[in-house]
Every structure is written in structure tokens, then in C-alpha cells.
Amino acid sequence: MIEIVLFAIASATLAFTLLPMLRPPARISLDDNAEDLFLSKERVYANIKDLDFDHQVGKIGREDYLAMRQALKEEAEAILERIDQLKGGSLRGLLEREIARHRKTIKAGDCPECGASNAPDARFCSQCGHRLG
Numbered sequence: 001m002i003e004i005v006l007f008a009i010a011s012a013t014l015a016f017t018l019l020p021m022l023r024p025p026a027r028i029s030l031d032d033n034a035e036d037l038f039l040s041k042e043r044v045y046a047n048i049k050d051l052d053f054d055h056q057v058g059k060i061g062r063e064d065y066l067a068m069r070q071a072l073k074e075e076a077e078a079i080l081e082r083i084d085q086l087k088g089g090s091l092r093g094l095l096e097r098e099i100a101r102h103r104k105t106i107k108a109g110d111c112p113e114c115g116a117s118n119a120p121d122a123r124f125c126s127q128c129g130h131r132l133g
Contacts, residue, residue: 034083034086037079037082037083037086038083040079041076041079041080041083044072044075044076044079045076047072048069048072048073048076051065051068051069051072052069111125111127111128111130111132112130112132113125113128113130114127114128114130116128118132
């Protein structure tokens, strides 16, 4: 009888200890706030740095290193994409929109540096010498 009780307690303890390791990694949900995402990003970066160090000192073999680094890289990409979504778009998208807006304001032949009008086929500004096109 005592053996059964001890076995049950040992099984429960073992299950409680191993359960977190058997769960799949948590995915980023849509209700994450920015602070949690930035903390997650820093955690993943630290894990990548630790992994690189462990590989350099020979604690981890090349195949395991590459597999773990790829998984961490994918997790970091997912976090960064979510941060971009919260910010209202990626930095690249914001830059592309700003460049397009700026190009609409410049007429062909106008110098972007000083604003002087030049011939449409001019390579340099006649006023300041800035390279055109």
C-alpha cells in the first residue's frame, strides 16, 4: 500500500517537473503588448548570443548549433514582425512611402539640393553642382 502511494507521489512530481519541457514553445498572440514583445526580443537575442558562445567554446556540435540557431532566428523574426505591426508598418515601408512622397514634389530637372531649375537632361545642377538623377 505504501509503495503505491509513494509511486503516485513520485509520478506526480515527475510529471509536474517535466510538463513545462514537453509543451511546445509559446507563440506570439495578437494581444501581446509592446513591452512584452521587446522583452521577448531581448530574451531571444541573449539566447542567440549564448548559443554562439557555447558553439565557439565547443559545448555544442555544429549540426545542433545550426538547428537551434535557425529556430531562434525564426522566433526573433516573428517577434520583430509583430513589433512592426504594432508600430503601423515596417521601417522599410515607411521609408518607401516617404521617398515616393518626396519624389512627387520634385519636378524633372529640379535640383533636390537647392531647388534650382535645370534642363531635363542635365546631369549636374547649374547652381550648386549637385549630381542630378
